[in-house]
Amino acid sequence: MTALRVCWVFAAIFLLSASHCVAESTEKIENNERLNETVFGEQDFPGSMVNQTFSLIGQEFFRNFSGKWLEDYASSKISLAIYERPSARWGSMVWVEHRFVKVFQTFLTPGRSRVKEIADAAASSVYQKIVDEELDRSNLFVDPDMGKVEY
Numbered sequence: 001m002t003a004l005r006v007c008w009v010f011a012a013i014f015l016l017s018a019s020h021c022v023a024e025s026t027e028k029i030e031n032n033e034r035l036n037e038t039v040f041g042e043q044d045f046p047g048s049m050v051n052q053t054f055s056l057i058g059q060e061f062f063r064n065f066s067g068k069w070l071e072d073y074a075s076s077k078i079s080l081a082i083y084e085r086p087s088a089r090w091g092s093m094v095w096v097e098h099r100f101v102k103v104f105q106t107f108l109t110p111g112r113s114r115v116k117e118i119a120d121a122a123a124s125s126v127y128q129k130i131v132d133e134e135l136d137r138s139n140l141f142v143d144p145d146m147g148k149v150e151y
Helices: 002-030 056-076 115-137
Strands: 049-052 080-087 091-098 101-108
Touching: 049 056, 056 080, 056 091, 056 101, 056 115, 091 115, 101 115
Parallel strands: 049 080
Antiparallel strands: 080 091, 091 101
């Protein structure tokens, strides 16, 4: 019975705070003031990793990849997404994306013998590719006579 009361108290507090925020926003809109809006993005959860794998081999790849990533590159605060396209006959295609750009892709055969080795190599490859891309973006190597792809 006490757990139910605690839930009702939290619900009441939440509703009161939400109604206060709505009233404050309404006042600002009526006075033509600008609202402070934040855009949800990578800076909200730096270093997060999204798992979009389905099969056992994809889950094992994610587990080994994330373990290696946390062991070696946890302080980098790079957000990644790992996707999989499974096939019962041919295995699974797994790829890693950073900022909606594919930075690594591999094909895992149904035999799960080399998944750990592939995941460890993928972690170091992904990190190196992201660091290289960040260097390219940082304009350290700006030359007016060369295009972005010619460095």
